[in-house]
Amino acid sequence: MTSGHLPPAPTDQYVPLPDARLVSTRALLTARENLTDTIEARAMMCVHGGAGFGKTIAVTSCLRALEPAEDIRRITFHARATTRAVRHELHTALELPGPPPRYASEFDHLLKSALATHPRTLVLDEAQWLQSDQLEYVRYLWDDPYTQLAVIFVGGEGCHHTLTKEPMLSSRIFIWQHFTRLTPDEVLDAIPLYHPIWADADLDDVAFADQHAAHGNFRNWARLTAHTLTALERTGRTRVDQEVLRWAFSRLGAGS
Structure with missing residues (x-):
């Protein structure tokens, strides 16, 4: 697990793409x-x-756009966690002074007291790794009448199933939002705005790239963009075409 403040903006991209832009898709x-x-x-x-x-x-x-007016802390889970580990990550994320308490009752009192001092937003990323006890613990902290807490669960396809198995928690979820692949029309609208190499590309080539390699997936588009930039640099070409794309596809294991 990792915990603390939101990461800096340059780390948002899956691969380093200095000219990539955040696109205001319908989902965003x-x-x-x-x-x-x-x-x-x-x-x-x-x-x-x-x-x-x-x-x-x-x-x-x-x-990030709401900071610093909103105090936002994030914990990212990389594997199944224990409730004890969640307590310790909250202690770190909230930057509480002193060593973590040894006993659960003392720890809970400390966390609830800290969460009652001012409004905070807690982001739990990769939340599909949480189990029943940890989800119940988050609900327990949020339900306290004195804590001023908003909780954002973010997770993969299994996250919805994980949370809905806990009716005490899922019945308290204010908003559910499901992210899906970009549709072909959304690809043609969004990808030319994503990076300059696609802004100058023929839309038929953008559609070709999506059909054969990216499949409406932004992470795939990031990888494809990185390899396409390499192809343009090595061939001396200035514009994407299907020959360049096929070379990039070969690095992704995509069809030709």
């Missing part, structure tokens, strides 16, 4: 509204969807 604009409404209500929200569909970057960029 919806997330911005949903996050704002959830935080104003001091409620809980779940953002879920397949890998590479843009969930984390959408949530992070939208929340």
